[in-house]
Amino acid sequence: MKRWMLIVTLGSVCLASIWIITAFYRSQMMEKTLNSVTAGETYAFEQAFQRLLIGQQDDQASFRIAEFERGKMPKQPIQLGLHKKEAFIHIDVTTNQSLEAAESFLSQVELIGDVKYSTSVREVSRGNYQLTMTFSEIKDEFGFRFGNIPTITLRRMAPLALTIQPGKAEGAVLMLPESRESRSLYITEGLGTILLRFSEPMIRKEEAGRSVNGYPAVWLDDRTMSLDVRRVNRAALDLTQFHSQSGNYLPEEYRYVALYKKQPLSWLSYPDSEVVGFSPYDSFYDRLILSPDRESYLGVIDRGRSKSRRGDRQVALVLEQRGRDPLLIEPMLEGSGLSHATIDWLDAGRFLYVEEKLGTVYHLATGEKTPLFDETSTGSIALEMAVDDVDGYLYIVLVRPAGDKNLYRVEKRTYRLHDLVLEKTESLGEALLHPREKLPAFPIRVRKDGIYYTIPGPTENKTVFVSRKGKSWTAEGEVVWANDHSQAVLKRKSDEEAGTYTWWQIGGRQRELHVTRAEVMPFGPYLVTNDGLRYQIWDDRRKRWEPLDLAEGDIRLSAAEGNAVYSRQR
Structure with a gap:
């Protein structure tokens, strides 16, 4: 009896062991299968990827923050500043699959942080798609990553500030706002260089000494760039292309800086x-x-x-x-x-x-x-x-x-x-x-002896002169000039574009000038x-x-x- 009970017990243990081993093997096979599917999808996404554009937007317009082409993606996690209410990313992919298949790539974008988002996809041309994610209700920061691309974090920051100075004592520069996305920079002719002084330490990038839209520039330190402007005139400079070490950048009005040279x-x-x-x-x-x-x-x-x-x-x-x-x-x-x-x-x-x-x-x-x-x-x-x-x-x-x-x-x-x-x-x-x-x-002209003002007439304007004593006179034409001795020059209509001019002595007749x-x-x-x-x-x-x-x-x-x-x- 005891032997029989031992045999039954050993049999049960063996069966349980076989079941556990079988279940473990099946789970391992299932996980391996799932992993192989995910890896395959990731590989397909990486192969299809062409370009990443990161931007921001408010109620009026949208602006680019950074752009990365295939093969030029960051190797390490990076941080970028966010100045506007919302953010978005455009992911350009090329694939022979359907629009629905391309849209499935968005499921591989992993978000880090509390943020709301919406997605869309459009076919730019045959086999080329743009995948879009728009992010809203952003608090301080959030991040995202996909494929073999490291985490990119967007963090709220006040925009970078910039001071522009002449590169030498003689000469002047003046920056004036032009529109929401542009500014005008006036410099005196003969000024060879200008200094761009940023409010934060910058990431120094130089391409054979030609750093600003193809014009020679040299970084003097982490905050100061010297730009050669000898050959720059009525050109447009994009100064938003530079990022600080914290990922910050200039506001959008520096995207188009028109440079004008003025004679001293x-x-x-x-x-x-x-x-x-x-x-x-x-x-x-x-x-x-x-x-x-x-x-x-x-x-x-x-x-x-x-x-x-x-x-x-x-x-x-x-x-x-x-x-x-x-x-x-x-x-x-x-x-x-x-x-x-x-x-x-x-x-x-x-x-x-x-x-x-x-x-x-x-x-x-x-x-x-x-x-x-x-x-x-x-x-x-x-x-x-x-x-x-x-x-x-x-x-x-x-x-x-x-x-x-x-x-x-x-x-x-x-x-x-x-x-x-x-x-x-x-x-x-x-x-x-x-x-x-x-x-x-x-026009109206005030003089010591009285006031000249122009009034509308049935065929042409007239000028009224009122003396300090209250007496008035009227003549044909609009007042151009007057002195303190009751003399004025009036402009009258003419077939000539410039018109004709008359000399008017108050109290006398008009005569041609x-x-x-x-x-x-x-x-x-x-x-x-x-x-x-x-x-x-x-x-x-x-x-x-x-x-x-x-x-x-x-x-x-x-x-x-x-x-x-x-x-x-x-």
């Missing part, structure tokens, strides 16, 4: 030819507006045609104060710019700049900007301004929709100069204004012309044009109502 200039006053400019940025200015005490001035940079209205200009405005660094007031003013009087000093401590819809007063003592008017909801457009420091008033000329299509009412507003309180609004008549056409001219192929413009208190060959000044005593005696060199004048200043190439 000095600004002088007429007739004494004394230098009035004292800024390293003087070479970039197209116009200088001196303060009443000449201790400050406004530098106006013409940035090109307006994108909204024909004939208008975009300008940047820089404040220069003696003994202080230049201060960028506005990088891009959308308005009539250089063609209309829309920027001027109210006194030595305040200036006003006017756009089509906004008037802003800047206070030098506090650095504060205060609105004078805001017409964004009324449809009104500001055209001209003038300061009357004799009676203490500020005048603004605007056009306001009159109800009928393209019909506008021309208005003149009068503000008290000391506290900028609006005292009255006067109607000057009505005018037609077609969308996107050049804004009409209704002979001008040969030239525009007439104010040069401070003087009247000048430029026929393309030389500048001439009106000599009222001799009643004729005389050569304008200026300092030697390449001279440029800009129309200006205040001080007579001009630039000379150094």
